[in-house]
Amino acid sequence: MSVGKRDSGKDVQCQMEQKKDKREKKCTAIVLAAGSGSRMGTAIQKQYLELEGKPVLYYCLHVFQESRYIDEIVLVTGEREIDYCREKIVQQYGFDKVVQIVAGGKERYESVYHGLKYVEDGIVFIHDGARPFVDEEMVERAYECVLRDQACVVGMPVKDTIKIADQNQYAVQTPDRAYVWQVQTPQVFDAKLVRAAYEKLIQSGWEKATDDAMVVERMTEHPVKLVFGSYENIKITTPEDLEIAGLFIRRRRA
Numbered sequence: 001m002s003v004g005k006r007d008s009g010k011d012v013q014c015q016m017e018q019k020k021d022k023r024e025k026k027c028t029a030i031v032l033a034a035g036s037g038s039r040m041g042t043a044i045q046k047q048y049l050e051l052e053g054k055p056v057l058y059y060c061l062h063v064f065q066e067s068r069y070i071d072e073i074v075l076v077t078g079e080r081e082i083d084y085c086r087e088k089i090v091q092q093y094g095f096d097k098v099v100q101i102v103a104g105g106k107e108r109y110e111s112v113y114h115g116l117k118y119v120e121d122g123i124v125f126i127h128d129g130a131r132p133f134v135d136e137e138m139v140e141r142a143y144e145c146v147l148r149d150q151a152c153v154v155g156m157p158v159k160d161t162i163k164i165a166d167q168n169q170y171a172v173q174t175p176d177r178a179y180v181w182q183v184q185t186p187q188v189f190d191a192k193l194v195r196a197a198y199e200k201l202i203q204s205g206w207e208k209a210t211d212d213a214m215v216v217e218r219m220t221e222h223p224v225k226l227v228f229g230s231y232e233n234i235k236i237t238t239p240e241d242l243e244i245a246g247l248f249i250r251r252r253r254a
């Protein structure tokens with residue numbers, strides 16, 4: 001390697017360190033892995049299925065473990081999977097940023113609520129353990145956005161035309177797709193804001209929250225900013241998603 005090249009490598013390293021040093025807030029990732037995976041229909045829950053030699057859950061934990069933004073990880077699993085996760089995932093792959101492994105609830109929002117109890121103030125990244133393709137650039141975009149807006153979610157503009165249907169499955173509306181996004185995770189918030197929203201949600205008894213942005217929107221009216229995720233940041237939900245995920249990983253390795 002030439003001296004010039006080595007110097008520019010040093011510069012890049014130095015810039016990265018400065019960026020890290022400039023970080024203003026502690027960041028905790030809550031990784032959700034307490035779902036039953038009913039739509040996947042496999043005997044083993046989808047987050048533990050093998051994907052190119054590693055459990056699905058491994059991939060996002062690896063990204064957060066390596067991230068220069070994430071300080072700690074709270075892993076939320078089923079009560080019966082806590083020991084398995086500790087031994088076969090956290091210890092086996094050396095994920096030492098995992099500071100808690102806690103039992104989740106029946107619904108996703110209950111699992112988030114349990115996880116939030118272990119988060120101190122700062123910033124919280126709430127992420128589906130069934131989304132293996134979060135990456136460092138996405139984490140960075142979300143981090144920069146949350147510093148300004150206190151609440152943001154990653155997602156992508158939809159590619160298809162969307163129809164709103166009535167109960168009889170007749171199309172009743174076609175929203176302008178320039179304003180329609182499909183949201184993903186991580187969903188990233190100021191910890192105090194999202195904790196207050198979840199406290200209110202639990203008190204309200206409302207049971208229809210399918211993502212965290214919805215909880216913040218309804219319970220606090222605080223605006224939630226949309227940040228670009230990626231079209232690869234899929235959630236493993238049904239069997240074909242696992243095949244697609246395998247393809248993405250093999251392509252990256254090639």
Ligand SMILES: Nc1ccn([C@@H]2O[C@H](COP(=O)(O)OP(=O)(O)OP(=O)(O)O)[C@@H](O)[C@H]2O)c(=O)n1
Nearest residue numbers: 032034035036037038039106107108111129130
């Ligand atoms: N009670 C729940 C439900 C879901 N999740 C997690 O939230 C993410 C997104 O949920 P989803 O894909 O709906 O997972 P499942 O509930 O497992 O799947 P299904 O709805 O098909 O049963 C997953 O990482 C899942 O493990 C969770 O931690 N606790």
Ligand SMILES: C[C@](O)(CO)[C@H](O)COP(=O)(O)O
Nearest residue numbers: 108128183184185210211235
């Ligand atoms: C949070 C989420 O992944 C955003 O797309 C999604 O809403 C989870 O919903 P699910 O019903 O648990 O799949």
